[in-house]
Amino acid sequence: MKQDKTNFFELVYQVVRLIPPGRVSSYGAIAAYLGSKGSARMVGWAMNASHQQTDIPAHRVVNRQGLLSGKHHFSDPQAMQRLLEKEGIAVESDRVKDFDRLFWDPSQQLHLR
Template sequence: MVKPIKLSEANADFFDRVYQVVRLIPKGRATSYGAIAAYLGAKSGSRMVGWAMNAAHGQEGVPAQRVVNRNGMLTGKMHFETPTKMEELLQLEGVEVVDDKIVNWKAVFWNPMTELEID
């Protein structure tokens, strides 16, 4: 298991904590805005996670394509360079996408609450 992110004053900024979690999503997997929010203790903060992902394109090493809505829909695709870039990046990682939705979402879904240890 991956060691958890320790939430402290040093990394208290919510967007930075979102980016830390997103960097841990393995290639070929994806998670949802809500799953990240729940892991960070902000259960109703999925919209804030979305805002963080919209701003992620200037952040180094943040695989924003791996964050989708709770149904596996590529709702953030309009924030990529082209309308198909998010899908292309996921497909390069072996994630099948049809009609802007991840195929076999349950198998692809990466839940930080169960994948990461919480201290």
């Protein structure tokens, strides 16, 4: 089972690396793209574990309502918002403004295998 989790995490990281700057995706959308629609929480665990790697833009993954639900897993709880704002994404009350417009759905943007 450990190997399966490791492989799933790596697949999550591959998708997250493709989220363009200035856009956001959600845990559930990434899970659905990977064929594990009910595994949004596992995508969240992958994001929590990703902070040890510098090439994974975990700040671009939010919950299905645009909330910065993973912000407490960054070294500084305000880091996620600062990183998004640096990319031109407005955040108000821990929520991405214009979430629907900025949402990047891997199932729509990427060709399935």
